[in-house]
Amino acid sequence: MISVYYFGAITLILIGLYAVLVKKNLLKILIGLSIMETGVNLLLVSVGYVAGKSAPILSEGIGPAQAVDPIPQALVLTAIVIGVATTAMALSVAIILHEKYGTLNVEEIRRLRG
Amino acid sequence: MINELLIILFAPLVAGVIAWALDIRGIREAIGIIGAAVPLAMLAKLYSQVLDGAINHSITISGFTLQFQLNSMSWYFAAVASLVGLAMAFGMAVTSRESYEWLFALMSFTGVLGVFLSQDFVGFFLFWELMTFASFMMVLKRNRHESLKYFVLSVIGAYAMLIAIGMLYAKTGALDFASIRQALYLDAAMGTITTRETAIIFALFLTAFGVKAGAFPLHVWAPGAYSETDQSYTAFFSGALSKAGAYGFLLLYVLMGYKLYAAFGTFHDHLVFAYIIAWIGALTVIIASFLAVLQEDIRKLFAYSSVGQVGYILLAFGLGTSLGFAGGLFHVLSHAVFKGLFWLVTAAIILQTGKTQFKDMGGLAEKMPFTFAMGLIAVLSLAGIPPMAGFASKWLIYEAAIQAHMPLVAGAIFLGSALAFAYVVRFLYAVWFGQRPSDLEDVKEAPLPLLIGMAILAIPNIVFGIAPGIVTDYLNKMLGGEVVGGDYYKLVTPTGTYNALLVTVVLVLGLAIAGLIYIYGARTRRIPVTNTYQSGNPVTEEFNLSIRRNFYRPLAEALGFWLRYSFDRFYERLAGIAEDFADSLRQAFYNGNVQSYSWYLAIVLLILALWGVL
Numbered sequence: 001m002i003s004v005y006y007f008g009a010i011t012l013i014l015i016g017l018y019a020v021l022v023k024k025n026l027l028k029i030l031i032g033l034s035i036m037e038t039g040v041n042l043l044l045v046s047v048g049y050v051a052g053k054s055a056p057i058l059s060e061g062i063g064p065a066q067a068v069d070p071i072p073q074a075l076v077l078t079a080i081v082i083g084v085a086t087t088a089m090a091l092s093v094a095i096i097l098h099e100k101y102g103t104l105n106v107e108e109i110r111r112l113r114g
Numbered sequence: 115m116i117n118e119l120l121i122i123l124f125a126p127l128v129a130g131v132i133a134w135a136l137d138i139r140g141i142r143e144a145i146g147i148i149g150a151a152v153p154l155a156m157l158a159k160l161y162s163q164v165l166d167g168a169i170n171h172s173i174t175i176s177g178f179t180l181q182f183q184l185n186s187m188s189w190y191f192a193a194v195a196s197l198v199g200l201a202m203a204f205g206m207a208v209t210s211r212e213s214y215e216w217l218f219a220l221m222s223f224t225g226v227l228g229v230f231l232s233q234d235f236v237g238f239f240l241f242w243e244l245m246t247f248a249s250f251m252m253v254l255k256r257n258r259h260e261s262l263k264y265f266v267l268s269v270i271g272a273y274a275m276l277i278a279i280g281m282l283y284a285k286t287g288a289l290d291f292a293s294i295r296q297a298l299y300l301d302a303a304m305g306t307i308t309t310r311e312t313a314i315i316f317a318l319f320l321t322a323f324g325v326k327a328g329a330f331p332l333h334v335w336a337p338g339a340y341s342e343t344d345q346s347y348t349a350f351f352s353g354a355l356s357k358a359g360a361y362g363f364l365l366l367y368v369l370m371g372y373k374l375y376a377a378f379g380t381f382h383d384h385l386v387f388a389y390i391i392a393w394i395g396a397l398t399v400i401i402a403s404f405l406a407v408l409q410e411d412i413r414k415l416f417a418y419s420s421v422g423q424v425g426y427i428l429l430a431f432g433l434g435t436s437l438g439f440a441g442g443l444f445h446v447l448s449h450a451v452f453k454g455l456f457w458l459v460t461a462a463i464i465l466q467t468g469k470t471q472f473k474d475m476g477g478l479a480e481k482m483p484f485t486f487a488m489g490l491i492a493v494l495s496l497a498g499i500p501p502m503a504g505f506a507s508k509w510l511i512y513e514a515a516i517q518a519h520m521p522l523v524a525g526a527i528f529l530g531s532a533l534a535f536a537y538v539v540r541f542l543y544a545v546w547f548g549q550r551p552s553d554l555e556d557v558k559e560a561p562l563p564l565l566i567g568m569a570i571l572a573i574p575n576i577v578f579g580i581a582p583g584i585v586t587d588y589l590n591k592m593l594g595g596e597v598v599g600g601d602y603y604k605l606v607t608p609t610g611t612y613n614a615l616l617v618t619v620v621l622v623l624g625l626a627i628a629g630l631i632y633i634y635g636a637r638t639r640r641i642p643v644t645n646t647y648q649s650g651n652p653v654t655e656e657f658n659l660s661i662r663r664n665f666y667r668p669l670a671e672a673l674g675f676w677l678r679y680s681f682d683r684f685y686e687r688l689a690g691i692a693e694d695f696a697d698s699l700r701q702a703f704y705n706g707n708v709q710s711y712s713w714y715l716a717i718v719l720l721i722l723a724l725w726g727v728l
Contacts, residue, residue, distance in 0.1 A: 020712050029709075110707050 005046035012039030026094050026104040030087065037083040041076045048072035118156055119171040119182045122192070123227050125152035126199065130220030134213045143207040143563075146216045150203035153227060154196035157189060164189045165591060170233075180237040181290055182228075186592040191230040191361050194447050195354035197574065198454040199223045202353075204567030205346030205458045208560075209465055215252065219347045222248035222355060229358045234290035235279045242358070243272060246326075249355055252347050253339045260338030263685075267335045271325030278318035281311065295369050302376035312370075312377040316387060319366055320394070327359025328421040329428055330398040334682040336421045337405075341413030341470075345461035346567070348413075352420040353454035357446055360427045363391060364439075367431070384520070385434045392432025396526035398425030403533035408670050408677075410663070411470050412463065412545070415537055416456050419496070422530055423449045429527065430511045433518045436597045437607060440589045441510030447578065447585060448503035452495035455571040459489040462560035462568070463545065472540070473662045477550030481557040486546050488568040493538045495575045498531055501618040503575045506582035506605065510598065513607045536666070544662045580618050 129149020
């Protein structure tokens with residue numbers, strides 16, 4: 001029985017992938033990328049989850065044995081930052097493309113290249 | 115003290131490097147000629163020593179032991195190559211304009227000698243590649259397209275050889291000739307190497323050596339490469355370098371002959387593998403000779419002719435009898451001397467007139483008498499007119515073919531000889547006789563070094579023609595037995611006798627009588643060139659068949675059906691198809707659409723994921 005967290009995260013990735021592969025509008029593709037990224041982050045966090053354990057902060061009554069896996073959380077923190085940075089850059093590229101070509105349709109843009 | 119074999123091997127290369135580095139006109143020519151003369155002098159010095167026993171030398175370079183041996187067979191090949199190499203150096207002294215050419219011409223000289231002297235596949239392959247590389251650089255200088263063709267075919271040959279060497283190494287664990295030979299000999303009885311593996315090794319070696327020898331259908335590089343380089347160098351290229359391929363075929367017999375016999379057996383009393391070689395040779399002879407007849411360019415004509423003549427050598431080796439080997443080895447020598455001479459004559463003509471087409475030539479015999487005499491010797495030798503080396507060697511090949519009971523192969527040689535006569539006659543008449551075009555009025559005799567180079571090659575043509583016994587005597591020692599009987603002037607085989615001295619005397623007498631009749635009896639009349647061929651019909655411009663222009667066009671029309679097929683065009687088309695295919699593949703996949711790339715990524719990830727699941 002597949003965990004609902006995994007299922008949800010992978011569904012999000014697939015929705016994002018669908019948008020990237022099929023949508024023609026550049027902004028929609030970028031939205032798809034963001035959704036995919038969210039899905040990946042969720043998947044990573046859910047990998048580290050151990051049923052019944054608490055947050056991995058050492059405090060009263062909570063030792064290393066009672067905490068969930070902290071490594072995916074650190075990874076995801078990094079990934080979120082990277083994701084935001086890439087999205088910001090991609091968006092600025094989108095603005096430039098729109099200024100240059102007057103359209104955001106990827107096929108149109110491809111036809112105009114060169 | 116430095117070993118003699120190393121001096122023989124590396125003297126040309128060292129001279130070439132020095133000539134290239136100094137690059138002072140006059141000095142580089144002198145150094146080049148000296149460097150090219152050293153191997154011949156050393157070989158002459160070692161002659162008697164070689165007959166007593168092989169001279170060995172080995173050097174170890176980074177774990178590989180390179181073995182060199184001067185035995186009776188490698189001495190013969192090396193001596194032939196050195197003779198042509200020396201003539202080439204004299205020719206190049208006037209025809210080459212850059213030190214670049216000296217470097218690579220002499221480098222290929224070293225490569226050829228290394229191929230002949232190597233006794234293991236490491237050295238053999240290294241020198242083989244050195245020779246290919248240097249000759250490629252020579253062609254590259256003049257013509258990019260032709261050099262590329264040569265390069266691609268050579269690379270195919272080199273890889274074929276490398277794979278074959280690898281297979282032999284995997285099976286026998288040895289790289290030196292002696293061990294491989296012994297291992298294969300033993301294996302013929304045990305049969306641990308299967309027939310299929312033997313067939314693959316054989317086919318790979320055939321490809322490798324066939325490319326270099328210009329055997330059909332791998333000959334397509336030769337006409338272009340021979341004509342698009344310094345013609346003095348071509349004397350060496352076609353005279354000596356192509357013999358490396360012929361030597362390779364001989365090596366096949368030495369190394370794997372018994373194993374090949376055990377694997378394939380015989381067919382109508384002939385060794386099957388030798389039969390294949392014989393037919394490759396026969397096809398090469400016929401096709402190249404037909405193509406040579408149809409050429410309108412001197413260089414192209416001799417290039418095809420050269421391919422055809424190497425076909426004779428392969429054919430003779432393919433007969434598989436000791437007489438066949440004697441004939442083939444003799445033809446190695448005579449082809450080297452007459453074809454080298456031809457190319458030097460061509461070099462002189464091109465140097466003095468600046469023209470290469472038959473239609474621009476004529477009447478040069480009066481202007482360049484010495485070159486004409488040399489050209490005549492070469493023509494007589496190639497066409498196989500008795501008192502020349504070319505006759506003796508071809509005669510031996512005929513005898514061998516008849517004795518081996520291969521009538522179709524013998525027929526191929528006869529046809530090839532008739533065609534050879536047809537094209538050399540054209541060269542003889544179109545270039546030297548007849549009316550002289552007005553722009554050739556102030557042509558002068560070729561410069562002295564070129565004439566010396568020609569003389570170096572013309573003398574063996576005559577000497578070994580009148581006294582073929584000198585060569586066959588040596589060949590008997592090499593092949594270990596009385597293969598060709600007779601004395602210096604007489605050759606005796608089981609089916610025939612050829613007395614060169616008698617023929618020479620008769621011929622000289624006949625010529626003297628004819629000369630007397632010509633001087634005292636005949637009345638000469640000057641006629642236009644076209645008269646002879648049109649039988650009195652008016653000459654129309656589109657069907658003007660003089661000996662200088664489209665002389666064999668009727669033959670070309672008769673052969674029209676066959677001429678539509680050309681391996682040259684076939685390879686070009688193959689290359690074109692490969693290029694188009696790669697191009698369309700590139701355009702289909704690399705289409706500039708971001709989403710397509712995303713799809714590729716998604717598909718690859720999916721496949722990887724499924725692979726993990728499965």
